[in-house]
Amino acid sequence: MVANNDRTSPASEALDLAGIGIGPSNLSLASLLDGVGNVRAHFYESRASFDWHPGMMLPDVELQSSYLKDLVTPVMPTSPWSFISYLVAHKRLYAFLNAHYEAVPRREFAQYLAWVAGQLKNLTFERPVREVTFDKDQFLLRLDSGTVSARNLVLGTGTTPFVPSWATPFLGEKCFHNSQAKHRLPGLKASRIAVIGGGQSGGEVVEALLNSKSTLKELNWFSRRHNFEPINDTAFSNQVFSPEYVYAYLNLNNDQKLEALKASILTSDGLSISTINAIYRRLYSLRYLENRNIEAKLSPNRDVIQVEADKDGYRLIVRNRFDGGVEVAHADAIVLATGYQFRLPDAFAGLQERIQFDRNNRAVLNNDYCLSWSGPKQNRIFAQNAGRHSHGIADSQLSLMAWRSAHIINALLGGDHFDLEPHDSQVNWLSTGHDAMSQSMAVDY
Numbered sequence: 181m182v183a184n185n186d187r188t189s190p191a192s193e194a195l196d197l198a199g200i201g202i203g204p205s206n207l208s209l210a211s212l213l214d215g216v217g218n219v220r221a222h223f224y225e226s227r228a229s230f231d232w233h234p235g236m237m238l239p240d241v242e243l244q245s246s247y248l249k250d251l252v253t254p255v256m257p258t259s260p261w262s263f264i265s266y267l268v269a270h271k272r273l274y275a276f277l278n279a280h281y282e283a284v285p286r287r288e289f290a291q292y293l294a295w296v297a298g299q300l301k302n303l304t305f306e307r308p309v310r311e312v313t314f315d316k317d318q319f320l321l322r323l324d325s326g327t328v329s330a331r332n333l334v335l336g337t338g339t340t341p342f343v344p345s346w347a348t349p350f351l352g353e354k355c356f357h358n359s360q361a362k363h364r365l366p367g368l369k370a371s372r373i374a375v376i377g378g379g380q381s382g383g384e385v386v387e388a389l390l391n392s393k394s395t396l397k398e399l400n401w402f403s404r405r406h407n408f409e410p411i412n413d414t415a416f417s418n419q420v421f422s423p424e425y426v427y428a429y430l431n432l433n434n435d436q437k438l439e440a441l442k443a444s445i446l447t448s449d450g451l452s453i454s455t456i457n458a459i460y461r462r463l464y465s466l467r468y469l470e471n472r473n474i475e476a477k478l479s480p481n482r483d484v485i486q487v488e489a490d491k492d493g494y495r496l497i498v499r500n501r502f503d504g505g506v507e508v509a510h511a512d513a514i515v516l517a518t519g520y521q522f523r524l525p526d527a528f529a530g531l532q533e534r535i536q537f538d539r540n541n542r543a544v545l546n547n548d549y550c551l552s553w554s555g556p557k558q559n560r561i562f563a564q565n566a567g568r569h570s571h572g573i574a575d576s577q578l579s580l581m582a583w584r585s586a587h588i589i590n591a592l593l594g595g596d597h598f599d600l601e602p603h604d605s606q607v608n609w610l611s612t613g614h615d616a617m618s619q620s621m622a623v624d625y
Contacts, residue, residue: 194318197592198330199223200309200525202230204293204578205564206336208251209585210302211261216589216597223336224323226308230297232290235360236381238388242283244380244411244452245421249579251296255586255598261300266292283454309527314534314555321527332592334562335551339520339576344376346487347516350494358385358517365389370512371397374496376484377517378403380411383455385515390462390474398475400509402482402498411450419607420444420572421579427602428609429572430547441573448573482507487514520576522566535561545570548591549584562588 197213199206202225213221252259259265267273276288297303311322312333321328341357356364358381365388373396375385386401401408419425432440466472479498486497493512500507524532524543536544536552543566544552551561564584567575574580586598 193329195220195222195328195330197221197332197334198319198321198328199334199336200312200321200527201225201335201337202227202297202303202305203336203338203565204232204251205338205581205585206334207293207297207300207303208581209334209336209564209588210300211251211259211296212256212582212585212589212598213302214261214300215256215259216593219589219592221302222328223303224307224309224321224328225303225305228306230294230305232293233286233359235362235364236358236384237287237290237362238365238384239391241286241384242452242454243286243289243578244283245578247284247289249421250292250582252582254580254582255600256582261296263289263292266295269295283452309525311530312527313530314559317556317559319559331558332560332562334564334588335525335566336564337525338565339522341516342519342521343516344484344518346484347376347514347518350487350489350514354512355494355514356516358382358515359520361385361388361515365392365515368394368513370493371395372400372493372510372512373398373515374400374402374494374509374511374513375515375517376402377519378405378408378451378480379449379517379519380451380455381519382515382517383408383451383459385517387455387459387462390459390466390476396474398477398511400477400479400496400511402484402509403480404483404501405480406502407480408456408478409446409450410453410456411448412444412446413453416607417444417447419605420447421574421577422603422605423580423583423600424602424605424607425609426572426574426580431610437569437572441569444573448577477509479507522563522568542569547571549588550591560591562591564588 196219199209199221202223206223210223213219247263250263251261253262267276307323307325309321309323313320318329318331319333321330341359343351343357347355354370373389375382382401389396389399429437429440463476466474481500481502483499483501484496485499488495490510493510494514496509496511498507498509534554538544543563545563545567546552549562549567551563553561565576583600587600590597590600
């Protein structure tokens with residue numbers, strides 16, 4: 181893995197942009213910047229190499245978006261860092277096409293991302309940013325090997341697992357977030373397992389448990405949703421994963437944004453049809469064909485409100501929102517498929533008081549993907565994958581990753597290096613007669 185150009189520079193040689201964290205979003209930005217000659221940018225990552233969600237790389241998991249929505253293609257299809265370029269470089273383009281994948285294996289896409297990360301020169305791994313401060317007109321990043329100065333920052337540290345308050349005291353070998361599933365599930369000695377969360381991650385954990393050769397005898401799958409619902413993957417629904425929708429979404433007030441986010445939740449967080457079918461067919465086979473004694477309880481419309489230690493396991497108090505009843509379940513192990521949330525990295529502790537947060541303790545993100553902070557306007561803190569509420573549901577997905585990176589580059593350069601004018605949309609989001617200019621993103625160059 182590339183770990184070169186570890187730049188430590190005096191103030192006179194400040195970078196134009198320093199990236200903290202190298203996940204898919206900052207990898208996209210680094211890939212696009214590789215073709216922009218007048219920006220001095222470098223990205224730093226604490227891990228030894230690029231590794232995309234290794235704890236959720238369960239067997240047969242699939243990408244829920246098109247492979248064309250890769251690091252670069254939507255805004256720069258001629259880039260050498262596209263998924264197609266990866267296939268050609270590995271001499272398996274035709275083999276891939278002949279496989280007729282309905283959805284790309286996530287393992288394949290992870291290999292593509294690692295391939296790009298292994299070749300870009302503007303990345304340094306095993307260089308954690310310990311502290312970020314601001315002095316006069318630049319940010320100072322303290323590394324183990326010295327200090328880097330930069331006029332602008334971009335956060336690409338990703339989201340962190342969300343753990344409900346009732347689960348925090350029990351975290352350990354028998355109670356863990358699904359982000360650790362690949363490493364924890366194979367050695368999990370439990371005959372009764374509860375999976376909390378009815379989205380795609382929860383479904384993948386359930387499928388893996390049903391297919392495992394473990395001592396599993398009882399499986400409880402709890403979801404807050406009305407049912408175990410499929411992802412809304414129709415043509416019109418997918419319009420929310422377009423720049424045009426983001427332009428329209430930014431015109432809404434906070435209450436309207438929350439309503440729009442709620443209405444479009446299944447375009448992002450639903451179960452893939454293949455996962456639903458695989459789980460149902462596996463349950464059918466276990467019950468009717470294999471005569472295996474696994475008691476599978478699928479329980480939607482449930483809120484886990486309390487957990488207590490119970491002998492060698494756990495006692496779960498669950499509210500049934502369908503009929504208002506309260507239920508009790510027992511488990512030897514709990515897997516939390518409870519999602520993720522954005523949080524500032526620990527290195528920002530010294531700057532946190534200068535950053536604005538909303539009433540829900542979310543960092544406020546401006547239209548141009550900058551954190552709202554009390555420092556000079558020309559010194560910006562861009563944040564990737566932090567705008568699910570401010571910019572719409574697509575912000576936490578891969579779909580608009582390249583477009584968002586291109587927008588950040590345009591803001592950095594103060595001009596239209598990338599053409600990000602809206603495409604023709606099949607859906608009219610705003611009221612007829614709405615000022616079209618107001619749909620553009622308000623960038624403060």
